[in-house]
Amino acid sequence: MNARVLMVQGCTSDAGKSALVTGLCRWLHRQGVAVAPFKPQNMALNAAVTADGGEIGRAQAVQAQAAGVPPHTDFNPVLLKPQSDVGAQVIVHGHAVGAMEAHRYHDYKQVAMQAVLASHRRLCERFEAVVVEGAGSPAEINLRERDIANMGYAEAVDCPVILIADIDRGGVFAHLVGTLALLSASERARVAGFIINRFRGDMALLQPGLDWLQQETGKPVLGVLPYLHGLSLEAEDALPRDGDERDSAGAGLRVAVPALPHISNHTDLDALRNHPDVACLFVGPGQQPPACDLIVLPGSKTTRADLQWLRDQGWESAIARHLRYGGRLIGICGGFQMLGRAVHDPQGIEGLPGSSDGLGWLDMETTLAPAKVLRQAAGTLTLGDTPVRGYEIHCGVSQGAALDRPACLLSDGRPDGAHSADDRILGTYLHGLFDEPQALSALLAWAGLRDPVPFDIRQEREASIDRLADAVEWHLDIDTLRRLLVMNGERPCAT
Missing domain, CATH: 3.40.50.300 (P-loop containing nucleotide triphosphate hydrolases)
Known part of the structure; x- marks a missing residue:
């Protein structure tokens, strides 16, 4: 041609x-x-x-x-x-x-x-x-x-x-x-x-x-x-513009997402932002973390630096208070890594070499390595054996007892992520977690939404x-x- x-x-x-x-x-x-x-x-x-x-x-x-x-x-x-x-x-x-x-x-x-x-x-x-x-x-x-x-x-x-x-x-x-x-x-x-x-x-x-x-x-x-x-449409990079947010008055579930300085793949949240029963808010610097039903920690290109930003913005105590009062918490990719005891970057993959204390909600540690995982993935959520599909892009390797209770079982036989014993916290490396309609409904119900309306972001x-x-x-x-x-x-x- x-x-x-x-x-x-x-x-x-x-x-x-x-x-x-x-x-x-x-x-x-x-x-x-x-x-x-x-x-x-x-x-x-x-x-x-x-x-x-x-x-x-x-x-x-x-x-x-x-x-x-x-x-x-x-x-x-x-x-x-x-x-x-x-x-x-x-x-x-x-x-x-x-x-x-x-x-x-x-x-x-x-x-x-x-x-x-x-x-x-x-x-x-x-x-x-x-x-x-x-x-x-x-x-x-x-x-x-x-x-x-x-x-x-x-x-x-x-x-x-x-x-x-x-x-x-x-x-x-x-x-x-x-x-x-x-x-x-x-x-x-x-x-x-x-x-x-x-x-x-x-x-x-x-x-x-x-x-x-x-x-x-x-x-x-x-x-x-x-x-x-x-x-x-999935955004190229920038977070939604002022005026682009949907009117969510009367929404049955409130979701808060910290707008990390190096947030990556925030399109993971599109299904929540567009769901008719959900009010999903990106919370920027200087803004008080709001009362909500679900907090989602998104992906990050610089996990340790963005973890420090979370602490500086008051999210560490806000998450503790949120969980204490019965809220749910999901971490995706870098957000999942933040939920562990520590994040190690001995080779300076994402910045200066060193280690950072994690938020400590999951019994695991993550070490960043040069080889990046890039693959499509599908399987089921351990919440009700629900089909899920997405993709992985990450440098980290996570290890620890928390991984013995995975969030997903992938079709190639691998477990993925972690699901806390008290049923309040999920962590996963799977981007696109909310895109499969059945998985979205299951996760919204887990977070407290009664009878969520079926919604397919791919059709949208x-x-x-x-x-x-x-x-x-x-x-x-x-x-x-x-x-x-x-x-x-x-x-x-x-x-």
Whole structure:
């Protein structure tokens, strides 16, 4: 095959790149086009395990779902998982190559670009169309040198680019015109048009601005996407935006989740956030841990540092009080490790070498090791022998008597996690714990919710992907998109 390639770049982070690529992939898939998503470089702590045994950003796994293909490491060849303000774990083709500070990674980009181009070539050979997502903004002047995430990639493979901007945040015309002005002449030439995202209001009032934008830049506006309320898509990284939380008045179960500084795979909580009977709240720094029925300690990229943050924010005493008054507690991955007696990091896998006292609620200790576990998993919860399915991404090895009472029995014969003898605490390495409808109902009932309404987050996500594809078809210039993605013989995929 000789795939057509189209790249979506944003004027800012969270402009809607991931959602647009998702919608385009589903729109093409509906038409029978063999399409693949692609993000050359992603920086995110929400990761997915792929069919070929690696990890990629969860946004690319969602886009693969939209395209009707299993997630693959070629969809996101370079993944950066931040461990501090100046450093990250670098993952290439699904596997960690080491932790690097920003200046060292800048030098490494030449190597990373070769991985990006290798994945690009393989996708072009396998698919008819490749829809590419940029990262952040292409107008970051300090990041232009050796860029592999935005225009550096687009120039290397000679593909057209669409710029998307978020009108809901304000300043949309300044974002688009300013971004275009900061590009080089060749980069400006490859911008095929603009898309405005998250519009709510009267289109007649917006039209004069659209006319001015096209006259000022010479670039067409390819459409205006409406603000789609209530989408259930797995977030690329950031916690839910203000205003994105569902109205949970009258909910039968209250759930509190500490918003750890290096929280990872918080999409584990999507099923709780969207369940009609549940009020699920992320509790940030400086906020008092609230009274609730269930506390969930989520995954963490820096378990010991986030454990210290929990203590500094008063969660240690809040959890003790919560359990004393009959509340339930679940720890997932890093959150599970925190529940033990100690977390050891002798090789400095997640930061400075050393050990930290755990919260002490489970009789076990965890030692971090360089080899990362990456695998899909399925089995049953020990709560009522209920089916459960998810995935594992962790460096820790846990040992101790608490593991003699596992939370899950996996289909490959392995026990997983721990279930306390007093029935108040569960810990597991299984991400996606709440995604299986039967497991969700069982866990909600265990936490105190009477007769929980059946709820399937996977169906919600699928419906949201279809809504995005409908928006693409109804609100965008389909003829131009079809020409760029399906019939554009003038821009063959570079190999």
